[in-house]
Amino acid sequence: MTYCVGILLEQGLVLASDTRTNAGVDQVAIAPKMHVFEQPGERLIVLLTAGNLAITQSVVNLLREQLNGPEQGSHLHNVQSMFEAASVVGAAMRSVHARDGEALKEHGIDFSASILVAGQIKGEKPRLFNVYAAGNFIEATADTPYLQIGETKYGKPIIDRVVKYQTEMMDAVKCVLISFDSTIRSNISVAMPIDLMLYRTHSLHGNCRQRLTEQDPYYVSIRKGWGEGLKAVFSSLPNPDWSAS
């Protein structure tokens, strides 16, 4: 499993992915799921991947190879909009499906993959897409300014309660870390470290990228403060006065 989330804010983008990959419970490893395509001053495009690792790594490799391919082809360094970028990622997904889909089917393996495509290209605002395994995609809007892939449920309620398009970036970061904490506690196939990227609107380069380990002092303080805070709120609420005797 995997957990990735992208939040589209007026101030920019907050992007995060876990790093655990597993094939069965007895084959567990760390693999990055955040892939950055950057031309400072021109564009920053970030991919967050979930699903079958062989598929998503193939897609990312195809996209990297396209950058050095024939000049007339569309790729992530020459597309003129994030919509086009999502189309290019979708097309790469379809190429991998054309190559591997039938063989996977014969082995009873789902063609499961989804990729968040987030970023900004000069001349546009920051945008955020979710590209599905079929290569089609949806875009986040100011009404619901986030997209999740992978193990999405445990970490969703806190985002729903807190995040809006106008939310301050550092509040959104705090919320994302709480969302990861809830997910990591509940699903053993999602795990630290967390790759995190903050992007400020119109900066056109990756502003703050870091990998948070379990020992990161800020993550530790959020984890502890949130857990203790929840218990305190729980205790402060009244019990029902129904008799059950």
Next chain:
Amino acid sequence: MTYCVGILLEQGLVLASDTRTNAGVDQVAIAPKMHVFEQPGERLIVLLTAGNLAITQSVVNLLREQLNGPEQGSHLHNVQSMFEAASVVGAAMRSVHARDGEALKEHGIDFSASILVAGQIKGEKPRLFNVYAAGNFIEATADTPYLQIGETKYGKPIIDRVVKYQTEMMDAVKCVLISFDSTIRSNISVAMPIDLMLYRTHSLHGNCRQRLTEQDPYYVSIRKGWGEGLKAVFSSLPNPDWSAS
């Protein structure tokens, strides 16, 4: 979808189910998912059902008809242990599978059903089981004293944080209602009213059974207090001091 949860406490059992049933988004109705088999002073057995309504209603009907069947047969009013009760429910599940399984398969419909079987029979402690579609089952233990069926993820973190086997019954009730609130907010196919049953160990009758509507004053106060409390805890936690400029 559905959400049902059963908690096994030293003090007894807390059992709850939502009441929404739907076949597609354009056919939504209320159906009880809590079914009580009671012989006051002798036994209380409660079934909470999730999955295909035609299957679970058939199982419950079979179990009711067995009560008036030939005397030598096992049924929920003559079994000597909750383990036997779970076996009887599992056998009823298998009967329905034998009758309907093949036809459902032909129509591409999963045989999806699960049933929590909770209660106490004189001479035993209260026990709690989860009977699967295949008729096999697991039992809750003091280490993880709860079982959920249906839409289980949204409402699980708060139970994990708060409930232990030694938890006071009314604290567990409060926790169950918060768990339902989180689930109902996130999944439109889980909805009020909530059927709730509290059972005190060794009382051998259903002690407090009620249906909570959206207007129930206690539920409203919990819902409001929890939402406001979460936001207050969130605000009180520090933001990261990373620059993202």
